[in-house]
Amino acid sequence: MIDLHMHSNFSDGSLSPTELVEEARSLGLTAIALTDHDTIDGVPEFLEAGERLGVTTVPGVEISVDTKLPNNGHMHMLGLFIDPTSQTLKSTLDYLREQRNLRAEKIIRKLNELGIPITLEELLEEAGEGSIGRPHVAKILVRKGVVASIQEAFDIYLAKGKPAYMDKVKLNEVDAIQMIHDAGGLAILAHPHLMNYPTFEEAKARILQLREIGLDGFEIYYSTMPREYSEGLIQLAKEMGFATSGGSDYHGANKDDIQMGRGLGDLMVPDELYVELKKFWETRTAQKIAVGK
Numbered sequence: 001m002i003d004l005h006m007h008s009n010f011s012d013g014s015l016s017p018t019e020l021v022e023e024a025r026s027l028g029l030t031a032i033a034l035t036d037h038d039t040i041d042g043v044p045e046f047l048e049a050g051e052r053l054g055v056t057t058v059p060g061v062e063i064s065v066d067t068k069l070p071n072n073g074h075m076h077m078l079g080l081f082i083d084p085t086s087q088t089l090k091s092t093l094d095y096l097r098e099q100r101n102l103r104a105e106k107i108i109r110k111l112n113e114l115g116i117p118i119t120l121e122e123l124l125e126e127a128g129e130g131s132i133g134r135p136h137v138a139k140i141l142v143r144k145g146v147v148a149s150i151q152e153a154f155d156i157y158l159a160k161g162k163p164a165y166m167d168k169v170k171l172n173e174v175d176a177i178q179m180i181h182d183a184g185g186l187a188i189l190a191h192p193h194l195m196n197y198p199t200f201e202e203a204k205a206r207i208l209q210l211r212e213i214g215l216d217g218f219e220i221y222y223s224t225m226p227r228e229y230s231e232g233l234i235q236l237a238k239e240m241g242f243a244t245s246g247g248s249d250y251h252g253a254n255k256d257d258i259q260m261g262r263g264l265g266d267l268m269v270p271d272e273l274y275v276e277l278k279k280f281w282e283t284r285t286a287q288k289i290a291v292g293k
């Protein structure tokens, strides 16, 4: 069993990269990927722990894409097998994180206007060195007794359309894919069902458009992905030669219904998927070298 989508405390997960690897080892996972939002700063520690503890670790990142989608849908792009030393990747991510900080200030202001006492200092402390996200805000609201749970914080204040929601600055899909490719990674569409297209056929059409601008593949397994959706995506990947990935989107205690590896309980991403994905990446990398890119 493997898990190629998880967050550490370098973004909005609760465990450190080392703790993620330790947890993976105790669960018997053979390969895992760290995919923090807008940062690769946790990757060196993650790779080092993987080596030390004998778990295969994949360097990754998760980027939110600015695009038009129906029904409040969202598009997230994973970069897998990215080069953790890439300076261009780092500087773009630094910019995105600065923008997250500015957005965090605006969220705080909105909450204050709603009469909720929360300060930027508290938020910065909650997020630590990491990429600030709404789950950090939610955690503080729970701690202060403003809401009963992280989910309630989203449902009442933080989700899209709620009074303290603020959009964040995002890359468009061309730039997101380009950035991942420039850093030597595969561009993998995360949780395609969350684009919220009313039908699978529409999601498929969108995926085929993304391929025109370089999409390499997509997740076929994910905690909340309906089985028929997985099956449709597996078929599409086979027909069109897409790379496939899968993972739980583990956030530790910050999303306590999701378990590493097992998702909501019935997730099972097979080992072969890592082997195939790695092969895909190696072939892609060899092709790039051959054409001198």
Ligand code: AMP
Residues within 6 Å of the ligand: 012, 037, 132, 133, 134, 135, 150, 151, 154, 155, 159, 160, 168
């Ligand atoms: P941010 O990066 O600040 O936009 O926050 C994104 C994180 O918030 C993701 O990891 C999601 O898991 C979580 N999140 C976003 N929307 C919701 C929601 N409606 N309910 C619960 N969690 C959410």
Ligand code: ZN
Residues within 6 Å of the ligand: 007, 011, 012, 013, 037, 133, 251
């Ligand atoms: Zn997250």
Ligand code: FE
Residues within 6 Å of the ligand: 062, 076, 190, 191
């Ligand atoms: Fe995501």
Ligand code: FE
Residues within 6 Å of the ligand: 005, 006, 007, 035, 062, 249
């Ligand atoms: Fe994620």
